[in-house]
Amino acid sequence: MEEQTHEQVREIIASVPARKVATYGDIAALAGLPTPRMVGQVLREDGFDLPWHRIIRATGVPAPHLVTEQLQRLRAEGVLAVNSKVDLRRYRWNPQF
DNA sequence: GTTGTGACCCAGC
């Protein structure tokens, strides 16, 4: 991974407002990454000090190992999940608006 | 070189 892209991803994730969520695909697109997998890779290494709980899959369900923790944190921000799924139409973050 | 693995996504059935 190139340093700059790595940094870019961190910036974008850090800029996601509370009470909103973004998908891996969204972040990847904004960062100009070829595949969303890279987003996960960055988070695995450097995600500890970022709002990683606001990053979820395109389906609305967080990554498998974090589901519990993540939904709990989101719930604390007012983002409610139904059947372990977040309502993307409602909470998805769109940079323009 | 190849193979396996992973905080993923989408089209098709």
Place this chain on the structure above:
DNA sequence: CGCTGGGCCACAA
């Protein structure tokens, strides 16, 4: 709704 297969890219063995 859900499952499957293919595509994707970086990294380690």
